Every structure is written in C-alpha cells, then in structure tokens.
Amino acid sequence: EVQVVESGGDLVQPGGSLRLSCAGSGYTFSSFEMNWVRQAAGKGLEFVSYISSSGDTIYYADSVKGRFTVSRDNANKLLFLQMNSLRVEDTATYYCTSIRGVTTYWGQGTPVAVSS
Amino acid sequence: DIHMTQSPSSLSASVGDRVSISCRASQNIYDYLNWFQQRPGRAPRLLIYGGVTLQSGVPSRFTGSRSGTYFTLTISSLQFEDFATYYCQQTSSPPLSFGGGTRVDI
Numbered sequence: 032e033v034q035v036v037e038s039g040g041d042l043v044q045p046g047g048s049l050r051l052s053c054a055g056s057g058y059t060f061s062s063f064e065m066n067w068v069r070q071a072a073g074k075g076l077e078f079v080s081y082i083s084s085s086g087d088t089i090y091y092a093d094s095v096k097g098r099f100t101v102s103r104d105n106a107n108k109l110l111f112l113q114m115n116s117l118r119v120e121d122t123a124t125y126y127c128t129s130i131r132g133v134t135t136y137w138g139q140g141t142p143v144a145v146s147s
Numbered sequence: 148d149i150h151m152t153q154s155p156s157s158l159s160a161s162v163g164d165r166v167s168i169s170c171r172a173s174q175n176i177y178d179y180l181n182w183f184q185q186r187p188g189r190a191p192r193l194l195i196y197g198g199v200t201l202q203s204g205v206p207s208r209f210t211g212s213r214s215g216t217y218f219t220l221t222i223s224s225l226q227f228e229d230f231a232t233y234y235c236q237q238t239s240s241p242p243l244s245f246g247g248g249t250r251v252d253i
Contacts, residue, residue, distance in 0.1 A: 075234065075245060077245070128243075133196050135196060138190070
C-alpha cells in the first residue's frame with residue numbers, strides 16, 4: 032500500500048525554525064520527484080519546493096527562496112523541508128507530493144502555525 | 148513557469164446536474180494534468196490523472212478530457228458529496244502549478 036506521511040508541523044514564533052519530514056512507502060521513492068505544497072486556511076494550493084529524484088535539481092517559490100531548504104534521503108525514503116526565518120504568512124498546512132510521469136501520490140499534510 | 152487558468156471560480160448547482168470545470172495551460176503540458184477534489188478541512192483527493200484517467204475508487208460520474216492545452220472535468224450527475232472545491236494541477240515541468248480552484252455550491 033502506498034503511503035506518504037508528513038510530520039514535524041508545530042506552532043512556532045516569527046523568526047523561528049522548523050523541520051518538516053515526509054516518509055514515503057509502498058513505491059520506489061528514489062524514482063520519484065518530490066514537492067512540498069502548502070495551503071493557507073481558506074486559500075488555494077501553492078507550490079513551495081521541488082527536488083528531483085536524484086536531488087541534483089531544486090526549485091523554490093520566490094516567497095520562500097533563501098529561507099527554506101529542501102533535501103531528501105533516498106536510502107531511508109525521506110524528504111525534508113528546513114524552514115528558517117519563519118513569517119506569519121508561512122502559516123499553512125504543508126503537503127508532500129511524489130510525482131513520476133503521470134503518477135502522483137499525496138500525503139495528508141502537517142500544519143504549521145507561525146504566531147507570537 | 149507554466150500558468151494554469153481555471154474557470155469558473157465558483158458555481159451553484161443542484162443534485163443531478165451536469166457540471167463542467169475548465170483548466171487552460173499557458174503552454175503544452177501534454178497529458179500531465181491532475182484534477183483534485185477538496186472538502187473543507189480535508190487533504191486534496193486525486194480524482195483524475197494523466198488528464199483523462201480515473202483514479203481507483205473514484206466514481207465513474209467523474210470524467211476528464213483534453214483538447215490541446217484545454218482540460219475539462221465533468222461530473223455527469225452531481226451528488227450531495229460532490230459539493231466541494233476542485234483544483235487542476237500540471238506536473239509537466241517543475242515548478243508544478245495549480246489552477247485557482249472552483250467551488251461547487253448548492
């Protein structure tokens with residue numbers, strides 16, 4: 032059974048840091064491109080970050096560039112998002128998505144709240 | 148970057164109605180188009196992938212079609228549980244991008 036499970040979401044103060052994790056199982060994790068997508072309450076879906084299957088190509092949304100860092104550990108089937116200098120506007124549910132060709136898997140999301 | 152234009156942004160319908168939602172890509176995305184349904188407080192649910200292929204477990208009243216860079220999600224006979232927000236997503240080339248969403252209300 033395919034599973035994508037995010038973790039690490041929490042309440043953090045502005046300027047703080049958080050590290051999200053995503054565990055993939057039931058499929059060949061190392062063959063899939065990975066993305067982080069977020070959704071603020073009442074808003075649409077927003078791309079955050081992309082990492083290729085090998086990890087050698089990375090993209091970020093302009094809104095997080097220089098503050099967020101994506102990485103992956105294919106041996107342990109894990110994806111990470113290191114979030115630094117967090118802002119109130121980063122408050123959202125963060126989803127991990129796996130893509131290979133037309134195949135896509137999504138997790139259930141992990142909530143991040145940035146507030147003083 | 149590829150831009151996705153989704154329409155309408157909202158619509159009102161009744162149980163049993165036929166409903167169509169459109170999505171246009173700013174460039175050729177071949178068949179790399181997904182449709183998602185999202186109910187309040189829930190994660191997005193994949194309905195259609197590859198532009199036209201029904202995800203396992205999704206009712207057959209949902210269909211996807213493509214004409215060039217135009218994609219359409221059709222619900223043949225709206226059921227109560229279909230009242231939700233729908234999103235298209237392109238995965239042709241990173242960064243992936245989404246339509247703005249269509250809210251389907253009673």
